Amino acid sequence: MTGEPTVGPPDQPIGNAEPLVTPSPIGGSEIAGPSRAATGHQAGGDVEAHVSPTDDSPGEGGGAGRVGGNQPRASAAGQTPRLALECVTFTYRGAAAPALRDATFAVRGSLGIVGESGSGKSTTLNLLLGLLRPSSGRVLFDGEELRGAARVRALRRAVQPVFQDPYASLDPRMRVDRIVGEPLASLGIASGAAAKQKVRDALADVGLDDDTLARYPHEFSGGQRQRIAIARALVTDPAILIADEPVSALDVTTRIDVIALLDRLRRGRGLSVVMVSHDVSVVAALCDDTVVLKDGEVVEQGPTMQVLYSPAHPYTAQLISAIATLPTA
Numbered sequence: 001m002t003g004e005p006t007v008g009p010p011d012q013p014i015g016n017a018e019p020l021v022t023p024s025p026i027g028g029s030e031i032a033g034p035s036r037a038a039t040g041h042q043a044g045g046d047v048e049a050h051v052s053p054t055d056d057s058p059g060e061g062g063g064a065g066r067v068g069g070n071q072p073r074a075s076a077a078g079q080t081p082r083l084a085l086e087c088v089t090f091t092y093r094g095a096a097a098p099a100l101r102d103a104t105f106a107v108r109g110s111l112g113i114v115g116e117s118g119s120g121k122s123t124t125l126n127l128l129l130g131l132l133r134p135s136s137g138r139v140l141f142d143g144e145e146l147r148g149a150a151r152v153r154a155l156r157r158a159v160q161p162v163f164q165d166p167y168a169s170l171d172p173r174m175r176v177d178r179i180v181g182e183p184l185a186s187l188g189i190a191s192g193a194a195a196k197q198k199v200r201d202a203l204a205d206v207g208l209d210d211d212t213l214a215r216y217p218h219e220f221s222g223g224q225r226q227r228i229a230i231a232r233a234l235v236t237d238p239a240i241l242i243a244d245e246p247v248s249a250l251d252v253t254t255r256i257d258v259i260a261l262l263d264r265l266r267r268g269r270g271l272s273v274v275m276v277s278h279d280v281s282v283v284a285a286l287c288d289d290t291v292v293l294k295d296g297e298v299v300e301q302g303p304t305m306q307v308l309y310s311p312a313h314p315y316t317a318q319l320i321s322a323i324a325t326l327p328t329a
């Protein structure tokens with residue numbers, strides 16, 4: 001996605017001091033973090049950190065396979081999706097039209113979200129992160145509506161963000177051991193020797209050794225920084241990574257390395273990656289399913305290979321028309 005980095009050094013509006021206790025929004029939206037929401041305080045006006053109750057009960061998807069528009073796909077063998085949007089509409093305060101309109105889809109494996117600038121991708125990621133509250137409809141986490149502090153806390157641990165720009169997303173004043181270990185402290189998951197071991201394990205998972213621990217972000221390349229950011233996301237042992245253009249700030253060679261890392265993690269750890277990318281070849285490489293957004297509406301969704309190789313909607317065809325050849329997932 002375009003736009004300014006979403007987490008950054010303290011001189012930027014959205015800082016890195018508490019990046020995962022009060023996660024920064026993707027795409028620079030004004031967000032009230034969970035700590036404020038827990039006390040009922042709302043900052044920015046548009047959003048809250050947890051969703052409000054609705055009376056509807058969670059629902060499963062409809063017919064199997066690719067479908068046009070907004071019909072959810074059937075679960076694989078009735079499997080409950082890890083995350084889902086159910087008829088979600090979101091309108092920013094003061095906006096004339098919703099940024100997302102009546103969106104329904106489920107996250108089971110890895111999911112790509114594609115669409116042109118302004119189509120609602122960032123808004124969708126922030127809804128999935130529990131950082132925006134739907135104006136109507138529901139966000140479901142493991143089949144239950146995302147509402148109440150306990151549910152949001154569970155989501156914070158299980159669903160971790162990876163941001164676009166690894167130069168902006170790591171606090172330059174903090175050593176790597178503290179950066180990677182911060183979610184453990186802020187979510188109260190581990191401390192002391194247990195936390196140190198989890199940090200080492202997370203760094204090892206992304207191919208970085210213990211020498212990394214005492215160093216600062218500026219000592220690393222872009223690709224290494226993105227690995228550190230991914231280690232920070234992995235340290236809570238999440239089920240889902242929500243990634244905002246995770247390789248777009250990297251050069252081509254490094255991009256391939258980080259895509260290979262994400263692919264290894266999703267296959268090896270059974271991690272779901274929900275990813276926004278302008279580059280459909282990245283989505284083709286990593287995502288089982290793809291959702292296509294246009295002007296805030298889901299115009300097509302289904303298995304990535306079907307959506308990208310045999311698009312049902314002219315808009316999808318237009319989106320991928322510039323790509324001569326696509327790799328297989």
Ligand SMILES: Nc1ncnc2c1ncn2[C@@H]1O[C@H](COP(=O)(O)OP(=O)(O)OP(=O)(O)O)[C@@H](O)[C@H]1O
Pocket residue numbers: 001002003027028029030046092093095098099115116117118119120121122123124
């Ligand atoms: N904080 C906000 N306040 C008001 N309108 C907003 C806000 N954030 C986004 N929008 C509007 O909502 C719509 C969807 O924006 P969003 O950032 O979700 O799109 P996007 O697909 O992620 O775009 P990009 O690829 O350029 O990042 C756009 O019309 C945008 O102008």
